[in-house]
Amino acid sequence: MINLSDLTIEKAQKSLVSGEYTARELAQAYLGAIKEKNIDINAYLEVFDDVLAQADIADLRIKSGNATELTGIPFAIKDNILIEGKHASASSKMLENYVATYDASVIKLLKDAGAVFLGRTNMDEFAMGSSTQTSAFGITKNPVDTSRVPGGSSGGSAAAVAGGMALVALGTETCGSVRQPAAFCGLVGLKPTYGALSRNGLIAMGNSLDQPAPFSKTVSESEIIFKVLAKHDPQDSTSVPEDLRLVNTGNKDGKKIGVPRSFLKQGLDKEVEANFNSSLEKLKSIGYEIVDLEMPDLDYSLAVYYIIMPAEVSTNLSRFDGIRYGYHADGKNLLEVYMKSRGTGFGKEARRRILLGTYVLSHGYYDAYYNKAVLLRDKIARQISEAFKKVDYILTPTVPSPAFKIGEKMDDPVAMYLCDIFSAPANLAGVPSIAVPSGNTNTGLPMSIQFMAPHFREDSLFEVGKAFENVR
């Protein structure tokens, strides 16, 4: 029996290369775990029928001595990342029967590395949500406490890794959609610099914010995945060429951590606050210096996000018209086909955000909402850049409170949106951020802190993350 509970990429890779077990046996172990647990957790929408065939190819490669660090490593993939020939529904009725016609660039890179895809994971519909409760295909439970949500929108990927049903996983981030579920499930979640990983082949939500993002149990595993995926891609015009990535962008070995104290006052749970303060003490004990930061405009981050994102959503989702692909409802003329297909194909939250986006972009409101939000976004980004002239990291709790009960916050959109209050600055400014587990509450729920670093300084995030893992 392979012990899956504390397995890492490094350990699995060592065992695969030494012949202790094969990629097929490793895949079988995960398929067994999925069979046993997925009925209850609902992390996967579909387990692929070619998992063992993929593993056999990996085994051949390992035998021939050409294995990479990811050869034979079992991944769970969020349902909004295209794999050629597989369904990709973004957990929406709109795309229930959609089969991807090409591989996303990140999938191509994982295939080239020899990774094994176990299946596609549940998510909030079109990645809109913070609890995986808006999926058209049922909720996902948190494996740590099945009465609670796993977070979202990449909740299925988080639950797959936390529940021992995948070694690692890919999710996507628009505003905390990987860091927040990582925090709720006790995992590491990395939001890369905007432009570091290709968005080609992701079902877009907010183009100026989206990034593919890995989940893992340890920081070094996220580092391995990041290094494989952080490649310039000509198919994504916002992908940054490698020679432009590390220009004037901070100091890798710096030890100064800034804390935006006044920003943290917003709705912080007492236990999370105490855990955050004790995490600061632990960081001090290993030589990090902690300073307070004044960043007043961060307070507007989430409000700015809830204008820019719906604006991009309403534009992006206009492509789902019931004509070229996806859900189609019949009507007596073209307009009726649009109205009915979109009215029944999209779930409630998706409809809400499309209408909100249409509103903030409409004549008479455009300047007051969208234009002002765009300017404020620039101001926030500049405030963050200024902060990085004084400090090497910005640290906050990942989420203001631990995982909540299933069913909670569904009737109160603003309460749900506030889960991502600390996530918004990194996505708006495009800087990288890593969520690292920082201990458990009295009732055993995971808590987490997140570091931000200057653009393309993921290397420093890995360094501080690993240092913190040793003392937490």
Added chain:
Amino acid sequence: MTMEDVNKLSSLARIEMSNEEKAEFLENMQSILGYVDQIKNADIDGVDREVGTVRNVLREDGNINQRGAYTEKILAQMPETENGFLKVKQILS
């Protein structure tokens, strides 16, 4: 926001909604707009959009897909086709 706005948004966004749902949406919007309205207090005096270094982000037209390479796959995703064409409702009457 008023019910008249909701009706207009629903038709602009091409999303059919029941009256019941429109009422619920209107209620949600009051609280969401109540939250995002805080940006009205933010000071943006002197903030100009900064333009970064300009560079060409368009890829070269090399390695073009072979004609027809994806046709079958794309057609297979369409709700209704005829002789390799996408079929839609009559637009001009």
